[in-house]
Amino acid sequence: MPDVLSALLSPVTHSVAAVLAATHDAAGAVGLSPGSAGAWLLAVLLLVVAVRTVLLPVTVHQVRSSHARAHAAPQLRELRRRYAGIRDLEQLTAMRTEQKAIHAEHGVSGWSLAPALLQLPLFYALYRVVSDLTAGHSVGALDAGLVASASAASLAGLHLTSHLGATLASNPLAGVVLVTAALGAALLSLLSQRWFVLPMTDVADLPxxxxxxxxxxxxxxAVGVLAAxxxxxxxxxxxWLFNNAWTFAQQGLVWRFAPTPGSPAAARREARALEGAVS
Known part of the structure; x- marks a missing residue:
């Protein structure tokens, strides 16, 4: 099954590899020594920036979809209340008809989750490319020369191919750097969810x-990031560190300027606007 999946997503994987090779060239163009740890770290950072920029329309669509569902939620709750306990086929059909009308009124799409699902092949390709590169395997535009360059790049004795356990045993200083990076990625994931995502989530209708x-x-x-x-x-x-930093900033902007209606974050924004109007 993994081989079949790899074959199906090969075009996406090769496209991501081409972008990473291009960002490495760009790192060299700004004055960093080609093949240096700084050049490869900047290449990974630019890869994150490129991919997340391409995905911005998907993010905007998801924000709009969450707003549409939030606007429709009170009517849908009332609909479920009116039809609670109903088992009659004719009435259930009428309920579904009303539900569709409410969705249409607020622009709730039945395909609202499709953009998120479309991201999965890209995230898999990103994982494969970065994993293959750091494992010493050539892929697409990342030929043997670039792979050897990435494997040889070192920062304080830390290589892109280094693993945590072996690094801690052989070079504690480099191990501490790697642990710090992992903790940073986990902390950014935790804070993004705690500070920005949860306050925009309405759990009133959930069991x-x-x-x-x-x-x-x-x-x-966060625990998953640390375990991995x-x-x-x-x-x-x-x-992960660069990607989670982007997510943190992006979710913070959504939380600040476009919180989900009816959520605690939206109530906070309305209170802040009211305070500003009074003052």
Whole structure:
């Protein structure tokens, strides 16, 4: 199955590899020594910037979809209340008709999750490219020469191919740097969820068990990053750090300027606007 998946997503993987090769060239163009650790770290950073910039329209669509669902939520709650306990087929059909009308009124799309699903092949390709590069495997435009360059690049004795356990044992200073990067990636993931995502999530309609899981998700995500960091190469940890920093900034902007209607974040924004109007 993994081989089939790799073959299906090969065009996406090769496209990402081409972008990473181009960002490495760009790092050299700004004065960094080609093949240096700084050049490769900047290349990974620019890769994150390029990919997340391409995905901005998807982000905007998701924000608009969450707003549409929030605007429709009160009517949908009332609809469920009116039809609670109904088992009659004719009435259930009428309920579905009303539900579709409410969705149409507020612009709720049945394909609202499609953009998120479309991101999965890209994220898989990113993982494969960075993983293959740091493992010493050539892929697409990242030929043997570039792979050897990435493998040889070193910062304080830390290579893109370094793994946490072996690095801590052989070079404690480099190990501390890698642990710090992993902690930074985990902390950014936690704070993004705790500060920005949860305050924009309305859990009123969720069962208590699901609401509890929703509140635990930030911690589970952070623990997942730390657990994975023990097994993946340093290049992937660097990618996670840069990517999570982008996510933190992006979610902060959404939380500040376009919170989901009806959420605690939206109430905070309205209170802040009211205070500004009074003063």
């Amino acid at each position: 208590e068990g699901m609401a509890t899981v929703q509140r635990l998700m930030p911690w589970l995500g 960091a023990a097994f993946v190469p340093a290049g992937l940890i660097a990618y």
